[in-house]
Amino acid sequence: MQKETVTVKSSKTVALNTTELILQNEYLSQSANPGQFIHVYIDGFMLRRPISIADVNKKEQTITILFKQSGKGTEKIASYQPGNMIDVLGPCGNGFPLESTDDKILLIGGGIGVPPLYYFGKKMSETGKEIISILGFQSKKDLFYEQEFQQLGTTYIVTNDGTYGDKGFVTSLFNKLENYDSYYACGPIPMLKAVKKELPNKVGYLSIEERMGCGIGACFACVIPTTDQTGYKKICKDGPVFSAQEVLL
Numbered sequence: 001m002q003k004e005t006v007t008v009k010s011s012k013t014v015a016l017n018t019t020e021l022i023l024q025n026e027y028l029s030q031s032a033n034p035g036q037f038i039h040v041y042i043d044g045f046m047l048r049r050p051i052s053i054a055d056v057n058k059k060e061q062t063i064t065i066l067f068k069q070s071g072k073g074t075e076k077i078a079s080y081q082p083g084n085m086i087d088v089l090g091p092c093g094n095g096f097p098l099e100s101t102d103d104k105i106l107l108i109g110g111g112i113g114v115p116p117l118y119y120f121g122k123k124m125s126e127t128g129k130e131i132i133s134i135l136g137f138q139s140k141k142d143l144f145y146e147q148e149f150q151q152l153g154t155t156y157i158v159t160n161d162g163t164y165g166d167k168g169f170v171t172s173l174f175n176k177l178e179n180y181d182s183y184y185a186c187g188p189i190p191m192l193k194a195v196k197k198e199l200p201n202k203v204g205y206l207s208i209e210e211r212m213g214c215g216i217g218a219c220f221a222c223v224i225p226t227t228d229q230t231g232y233k234k235i236c237k238d239g240p241v242f243s244a245q246e247v248l249l
Contacts, residue, residue: 067115109186113209118145
């Protein structure tokens with residue numbers, strides 16, 4: 001991780017209040033792993049904003065981020081246009097494990113927890129893994145990246161209000177799935193708790209979304225209880241990806 005300046009290459013709205021930025025930076029594009037994030041500085045705001053890395057193009061030296069406009073800070077980031085320069089720290093944290101020997105994996109994403117799963121799914125697909133994805137959104141207007149995930153493998157969409165795909169939650173579709181070896185999930189804490197409860201006997205990994213202070217593990221603002229003797233771990237430094245068995249939600 002180091003401090004870098006990225007250049008906005010493109011900006012577009014992909015769903016309701018959801019923005020995709022493609023950022024150019026040689027170091028980040030060559031060093032970022034699936035599940036890691038960047039910590040974005042915004043003029044006029046004291047705290048940086050953590051945003052997951054959704055994709056990487058090493059040839060074009062770009063990384064892609066997607067985020068929901070949930071406050072003044074993210075609204076400011078969404079206003080950036082091609083050519084603008086942004087101060088970031090990254091790549092931050094520990095991402096998804098890439099050494100899995102499983103042949104068939106399940107991706108489970110909820111809302112803005114969907115983006116980091118895309119780059120991970122791409123990397124796994126490139127190694128010959130069979131990818132199944134369940135993506136959950138509040139409504140059809142919040143939906144994004146359906147076609148991108150379909151290119152990786154079988155993809156199911158579920159919406160809370162039933163305006164697109166199946167009505168319900170991501171866990172509602174578990175009974176539709178054939179056997180798979182392991183799962184990788186990212187989304188709101190209530191969703192992750194439900195997934196962990198429904199799949200107690202499966203090997204799983206959870207990417208935990210949380211507000212952060214420093215983003216480097218110095219301020220203890222984003223800790224999570226664990227099942228081991230440490231008692232807690234820092235989401236920004238030890239995570240954001242953890243084994244489902246090692247954290248208490």
